[in-house]
Amino acid sequence: MPMLQARRFLPSLSLLxxxxxxxxxxxxxxxxxELDLTQSAxxxxxxxxxxxxGVELFLRERQTIRLTVAGDGxxxxxxxxxxxxxxASLNLRANPHGGTLNLAILPTFGARWLAPRLGNFLKANPGITINLVTRLVPFDFRLDTIDAAIHFGQPSWPGGELTLLMNETTIPACSPAFKESHILAEPKDMLKVPLLHLxxxxxxxxxxxxxNDVPFETVSGMLFDQFATAAQAAKAGLGVALLPVFLIQEELQRGELVAAIDRxxxxxxxxxxxxxxxxxxYPPLAAFREWIAAEAQAATDSGCHKLPAHRLQA
Incomplete structure (x- = not known):
């Protein structure tokens, strides 16, 4: 539809x-x-x-109004x-000379991996503002104000392009005290202890x-909505959690978590x-895409996704 014709159906903001x-x-x-106007206005x-x-939006009944079906939609x-x-106006006002990137993140990835590195990006790109929001599952970019999102899963996102960042290695992790109080020598021993689920x-x-070729009927246990809470529960000795190594590097280095078994x-x-x-x-997105891909590669090359050798049998 030509723009001039479309404007016929574009009401003013005051009416809307x-x-x-x-x-x-x-x-x-x-x-x-609310609008600081008179009722008649x-x-x-x-x-x-x-x-x-050309559509009735409200049903008027004496001193009350009620949306019609069309009005409700x-x-x-x-x-x-x-x-x-x-x-959009708030973002422009906050950063009139640069650009704003609205980024959806996975909560633990954002807090533990992205946030500590983000300052370097902002220093290298002083005109860019990044707004972070949490999204746990894929969404439709057309129906949201998000410019990009961190995605974990298979290489598919409806209506979206993907840039590969990194793989993930997980380990069965628990507290040192929990490991000492249980016999954990081989994979089948996991069925004898509380398992923490995400x-x-x-x-x-x-x-x-x-x-690991372990036969089982059912696997039950405590359920958590985020890695951070599952890791905290494992640290507290509540059971064994399957956790990404790169997200629990600090706990592994401090000895607060160890591998339950070397698998x-x-x-x-x-x-x-x-x-x-x-x-x-879009310049802010292009700059961020290049930066985060390089950061992910550097993290992979440094071996931060692997379990420290001295913690394998702690």
Whole structure:
């Protein structure tokens, strides 16, 4: 649709703001108070919007209003559109001379691997602002304000491009005291102790046992939503958790966690930077993509994804 023709269906922000406020509060009075307008002004704006669209948005019953079916659906879309406009304006105001990168991260990866390195990127790119939000599963870039995301899994993201970052090696980890109090000599011994599970990888222990030729019927145990809490539980002696080596380097170095047995497993999944293809040339994203790929390669080359040899049999 040509832009000039499309503008016929583009109401002014004042009309949309009045409609959204009334739809959200269910009251013209409340909307007027929020917008610092008179009730009659809000009513006129809503009526002007209905006239422009040719659709009734509210059912008026004495002193109350109620969204029509069409109005309810329209309110949901307008609310999201206004949120995105507000977010874009806030980002521009915060960094008018550079660019903003909205990055979705996996919480433990973001806290333990990315955050300690991010200062170097910001120093090298002083005009770029990075906003971090947590996302645990893939999402539709078209329906979000996110420019890129850290993805762990198979090399697929609907509607997105992927840059490979690194692989992952996991170990069955526990506290030294837990290991001392249990006989843990071979993989089948894992079935005799409490196992700690991650919600995003509910079958991780089943895969580990299968790869180590351990027959089992069911594998139960405590369930955690993040690696950080699972690692903390393992440190506290609550059981054995399958944890990525590179995310627990500090605990391994300090001796707070040790390998329950010497059975590292390299995951078939990988870490990727996902982004929409049409945003690939966006300068902040291009700079970040180049930087994080180099950081991931340097971390791999340094061996930080491998278990320290002196901790294997601690």
């Amino acid at each position: 703001a009045a409609f959204e406020a009334a739809a959200r509060t269910g009251s013209v009075t409340a909307a007027a108070r 809000v009513s006129r704006q809503i009526k002007a919007l209905e006239d422009q669209l 329209y309110a949901r879309e307008i609310r999201e559109a206004l949120r995105r406009i507000s977010s 919600m995003t990888r509910p079958d991780a222990w089943e895969k580990w046992l299968t790869l 590292e497993i390299e995951s078939s999944a990988r870490y990727y930077l996902a982004f929409p293809k049409e945003r690939a040339s």
